[in-house]
Amino acid sequence: MIRNMLQRLMYGRYGCDALSLFLLGVYVVLYLISSLVRLQVFYILDLIGTALLLWGFFRILSRNYERRRAENAAFLRVAGPVIQWVKMRRCIHRDKDHCYFSCPTCKQMLRAPRGKGKIHVTCRNCGTVFEKKT
Ligand SMILES: [Zn+2]
Incomplete structure (x- = not known):
């Protein structure tokens, strides 16, 4: 009604x-x-x-x-x-399972699994490879 x-x-x-x-x-x-x-x-x-x-x-x-x-x-x-x-x-x-950070070159927001230690990250936007501790 x-x-x-x-x-x-x-x-x-x-x-x-x-x-x-x-x-x-x-x-x-x-x-x-x-x-x-x-x-x-x-x-x-x-x-x-x-x-x-x-x-x-x-x-x-x-x-x-x-x-x-x-x-x-x-x-x-x-x-x-x-x-x-x-x-x-x-x-x-x-999201407690991932850590978020931005690419140092293009500032694209990226995420990686948390607790994996030091990892090599390749930005999907610009292809920059850098190390990140997660
Ligand atoms: Zn980038």
Whole structure:
């Protein structure tokens, strides 16, 4: 019943994307800051957060696909490298079986099994051979 209502509401709408999720995330952070710190100055954060939340919902419920896609593409051009870096850091943190390092020549990120001692590494990107202790 509720699922059908949501499906009918969202039919033809743009939906959620990276920019909308970012706006909702910023709203949550600003809301937490303004609710934890009860100073008069931080009410402006509440207003900014509410404006971002409304913008996020406007984007999700919008029917103008082209403008929303262009906005999201512009956002990803700016935030894409940061998002990639965060994903890589999370992957490195979770992977306990490999050690990660970058090629000294081309800075390509490489990985090797952990605990193998001193090994010769050949970069797949530029072919540089170098020693690495894992
Ligand atoms: Zn390389």
